[in-house]
Amino acid sequence: NAGVTQTPKFQVLKTGQSMTLQCAQDMNHEYMSWYRQDPGMGLRLIHYSVGAGITDQGEVPNGYNVSRSTTEDFPLRLLSAAPSQTSVYFCASSYFLGQGDTEAFFGQGTRLTVV
């Protein structure tokens, strides 16, 4: 049982390049989310999904796309990377514990630098 797996762990991109951050979970969780962590800002929600085929925007969605074709995978796409997207990205998954309660599990994070 691997939990939440993010790849890659580190990535350097040039401005304008595109890439996909991968996130996979093997816990059959309904909910998956992407956050970015910037110094002094805490974690901010980028996009989230409440199930396969359903995604929605979070607090800072601009410049990112997501899709959820399976329960297990929730990739995050940067279409044209910008230096402002330099950050640490965390993927999370969660499930109901009855009465709407959830327990969240986070991946190890991806440190992205855009030069």
Next chain:
Amino acid sequence: AQKVTQAQTEISVVEKEDVTLDCVYETRDTTYYLFWYKQPPSGELVFLIRRNSFDEQNEISGRYSWNFQKSTSSFNFTITASQVVDSAVYFCALRGDSGGYQKVTFGTGTKLQVIP
């Protein structure tokens, strides 16, 4: 809109001292959940506790304890007899149930340094 405020940016204590990390939240939801996470220097996020808005009982887990007070919208975290391994950034987070969304709002974190 919901908001989490962790006013303490950095705290330094000497090992074995007690330390309290403050968390104040804002939400219009009547049902909501509060969380604490620990982020050690290695960078991963470690879940510590979840509390729902209907349960104001304080909780103790070893050297960790949490004080939830709805009257002051606070969910403070105390570490008793701190240890060097407690050095980390601690995040308080809030999830409300409005609109059926599952959005978690994080505070900006408190960096705790425990000096041996």
